[in-house]
Amino acid sequence: MIISFGILSSISLFSNKTGIVGSFLRSIYFTLMGFGGYVFPLIIIAIGSLLIINKINIKKDIKSIYLLVLFFCFLTLLDVKNQNGYSLSMKIAQSLKLSKEGLGGGFIGAVFGFIFYKLFGPVGTYIIISFITLIFILLFTEVKIKDLYMKIKLKNKIKANKENNKKSNIIENKPLDKLNYDKNKEIIIHDYTKNKKEEKEDISINNENLSISKNKIANYKLPSLDLLHDIEIKQDVSNRNKREILHNAKKIEETMKNFGIHASIIQINRGPTITCYELQLAPGIKVSRIVNLADDLSLSLATSDIRIEAPIPGKAAVGIEVPNKVKDNVSLKEILQSQEYASLDSNLPLALGKNISGKPIVSTIDKMPHLLIAGATGSGKSVCINTIIMSLLFRAHPEEVKLLLIDPKVVELSIYNGIPHLLIPVVTEPKKAASALSWAVEEMERRYKLFAKNNVRDIWAYNSKLVSKDEQKLPNIVIIIDELADLMMVAAQEIEDYICRLAQMARAAGMYLIIATQRPSVDVITGTIKANIPSRISFAVSSQIDSRTILDMAGAEKLLGRGDMLFYPADYPKPIRIQGAYISDQEVEKVVNYLKTQNVAEYDDGVMESIENKTELSNITGDVDDLLMEAINLVVEEGQASISLLQRKLRIGYARAARIIDQMEERGIIGGYEGSKPRKVLISKEDIDSILEERK
Numbered sequence: 043m044i045i046s047f048g049i050l051s052s053i054s055l056f057s058n059k060t061g062i063v064g065s066f067l068r069s070i071y072f073t074l075m076g077f078g079g080y081v082f083p084l085i086i087i088a089i090g091s092l093l094i095i096n097k098i099n100i101k102k103d104i105k106s107i108y109l110l111v112l113f114f115c116f117l118t119l120l121d122v123k124n125q126n127g128y129s130l131s132m133k134i135a136q137s138l139k140l141s142k143e144g145l146g147g148g149f150i151g152a153v154f155g156f157i158f159y160k161l162f163g164p165v166g167t168y169i170i171i172s173f174i175t176l177i178f179i180l181l182f183t184e185v186k187i188k189d190l191y192m193k194i195k196l197k198n199k200i201k202a203n204k205e206n207n208k209k210s211n212i213i214e215n216k217p218l219d220k221l222n223y224d225k226n227k228e229i230i231i232h233d234y235t236k237n238k239k240e241e242k243e244d245i246s247i248n249n250e251n252l253s254i255s256k257n258k259i260a261n262y263k264l265p266s267l268d269l270l271h272d273i274e275i276k277q278d279v280s281n282r283n284k285r286e287i288l289h290n291a292k293k294i295e296e297t298m299k300n301f302g303i304h305a306s307i308i309q310i311n312r313g314p315t316i317t318c319y320e321l322q323l324a325p326g327i328k329v330s331r332i333v334n335l336a337d338d339l340s341l342s343l344a345t346s347d348i349r350i351e352a353p354i355p356g357k358a359a360v361g362i363e364v365p366n367k368v369k370d371n372v373s374l375k376e377i378l379q380s381q382e383y384a385s386l387d388s389n390l391p392l393a394l395g396k397n398i399s400g401k402p403i404v405s406t407i408d409k410m411p412h413l414l415i416a417g418a419t420g421s422g423k424s425v426c427i428n429t430i431i432m433s434l435l436f437r438a439h440p441e442e443v444k445l446l447l448i449d450p451k452v453v454e455l456s457i458y459n460g461i462p463h464l465l466i467p468v469v470t471e472p473k474k475a476a477s478a479l480s481w482a483v484e485e486m487e488r489r490y491k492l493f494a495k496n497n498v499r500d501i502w503a504y505n506s507k508l509v510s511k512d513e514q515k516l517p518n519i520v521i522i523i524d525e526l527a528d529l530m531m532v533a534a535q536e537i538e539d540y541i542c543r544l545a546q547m548a549r550a551a552g553m554y555l556i557i558a559t560q561r562p563s564v565d566v567i568t569g570t571i572k573a574n575i576p577s578r579i580s581f582a583v584s585s586q587i588d589s590r591t592i593l594d595m596a597g598a599e600k601l602l603g604r605g606d607m608l609f610y611p612a613d614y615p616k617p618i619r620i621q622g623a624y625i626s627d628q629e630v631e632k633v634v635n636y637l638k639t640q641n642v643a644e645y646d647d648g649v650m651e652s653i654e655n656k657t658e659l660s661n662i663t664g665d666v667d668d669l670l671m672e673a674i675n676l677v678v679e680e681g682q683a684s685i686s687l688l689q690r691k692l693r694i695g696y697a698r699a700a701r702i703i704d705q706m707e708e709r710g711i712i713g714g715y716e717g718s719k720p721r722k723v724l725i726s727k728e729d730i731d732s733i734l735e736e737r738k
Contacts, residue, residue, distance in 0.1 A: 417581025
């Protein structure tokens with residue numbers, strides 16, 4: 043309606059074919075506005091157009107008022123001349139005469155021009171009107187003087203830099219000409235699926251070439267990658283997906299603009315699980331303002347778990363990570379086939395997964411040198427442990443790398459029993475696990491004595507020396523604990539001491555720890571353990587507190603689960619987001635069966651015997667009352683045992699005496715409860731002497 047009225051008004055000024063209404067409008071416009079009558083219909087059309095594209099709202103927005111004020115200033119300037127000697131009535135009469143010919147400012151211009159002329163004079167009027175015009179132009183366009191000044195300053199600086207660069211032959215990065223969204227601008231979109239197709243054609247790795255040159259077991263062959271499955275990509279970046287990505291980019295920029303932040307998307311990286319939008323900010327915008335908009339961006343994009351990385355390490359940009367609607371799995375076979383994995387010069391490799399750009403992420407255990415893994419149930423922690431073990435099995439020879447697997451949950455790692463890389467069968471009892479860690483500490487100390495005897499500092503120098511003498515080398519030992527929380531419930535202090543001791547000194551001895559837990563609380567991952575294990579992997583956790591426990595920063599609580607992880611090695615300034623490689627139980631079983639056919643597992647009987655002895659000794663002497671040995675002597679001498687006997691002879695209370703009786707019964711020293719009769723003593727004095735010798 044408004045646009046139609048503006049068009050009718052405009053035509054009526056130049057034609058007599060608009061009837062009575064047109065003649066009336068022409069008379070009103072020229073009488074009130076003079077020459078401004080030609081401009082006013084254009085203003086009406088402009089207001090109508092802005093209403094259609096939702097740029098202004100008449101009920102809420104005052105931009106239309108700003109436009110009218112600017113128009114009145116224009117009318118005033120038209121009639122500010124030739125005011126000298128005129129009264130108001132004379133000036134109005136003169137303006138009405140001129141307005142019939144479409145000249146001057148009409149009645150409105152005459153009144154305002156007369157007032158301003160009398161108050162400020164001709165020069166003052168031009169200055170005041172110009173100043174008011176400038177202010178209302180800035181208000182209407184929503185341009186801040188500070189931003190205008192910064193833009194001019196930046197343009198001058200760029201011009202000066204270009205001149206300097208021409209002289210010094212320095213190539214500069216071109217800045218963004220526009221910070222607002224432009225439909226025609228080209229945004230770089232990197233899609234990992236395209237890279238995968240190219241790499242799949244070029245890279246072919248033969249595991250047989252990775253065999254050890256001096257192989258003492260001649261018939262041993264590393265497993266082939268054919269044992270693993272390929273995972274087909276569900277979705278490529280089609281035109282539809284590209285439109286969706288660009289649509290999200292536009293929404294992000296519009297959301298920023300709504301909150302007064304001028305920013306532009308400069309690059310988009312689509313990964314297996316998330317798409318990262320790289321946002322470049324205008325000068326003077328604080329990064330903290332972007333971080334605080336995470337919830338608003340989630341609302342705008344109709345998605346959850348948006349993570350903001352501010353800034354991206356090594357880039358002058360902020361990363362906004364948005365989950366993909368269709369998520370792709372990453373197969374372990376892809377990573378093991380990659381050039382990155384093949385180029386690792388280590389028999390302790392880790393194949394982790396792909397980052398947000400689709401690049402394979404690999405590392406080596408000896409560089410970490412220990413790793414702490416945490417994640418809630420279903421986040422992908424157990425699959426990650428399987429991929430780590432498989433990374434070792436596809437590269438390492440049984441004589442070079444030995445595994446000590448501790449699995450209190452019983453069912454997770456038991457499948458690996460029987461492979462030649464195992465030092466002993468998978469440890470499933472928490473008390474035996476503590477004994478196994480105790481043995482590991484003793485083995486570490488034994489190795490250091492060997493190094494000192496041979497005047498070397500670490501296992502690499504020691505093995506190099508033995509190679510020249512044709513003697514057997516020391517293997518690397520990787521200790522993997524699948525659930526630390528279960529061990530800490532049984533013997534927290536012992537486990538913590540052993541882990542810290544190994545973490546502090548075991549690297550040079552060729553022994554490495556990989557510890558996983560689904561409960562990253564401070565009573566499980568203690569401050570001492572964290573301080574000694576700097577490399578971390580965090581899967582999705584339930585709260586920000588858990589994220590801070592494992593990573594010392596928030597972020598893991600916004601991960602998506604199913605292999606989505608933050609990898610934070612000791613030498614990285616910030617954690618990197620990775621979609622973990624996936625391996626199925628069927629693939630693990632196929633590889634394990636293949637390894638069993640290659641070589642029969644030869645467990646170390648000395649290690650097993652040492653662990654058994656330590657476990658039995660801990661059953662006798664560990665976590666017991668200080669008076670237990672005295673109580674054992676007492677009941678053996680008396681030939682019977684009862685709570686009242688211990689109370690009288692040891693001068694202790696009923697509760698403590700009852701606990702000591704229970705401990706002696708658990709250890710097979712006395713018989714069970716027989717009503718009012720005293721309990722039978724099942725050992726002799728000679729048995730006590732043997733217990734004391736073992737304790738020493």
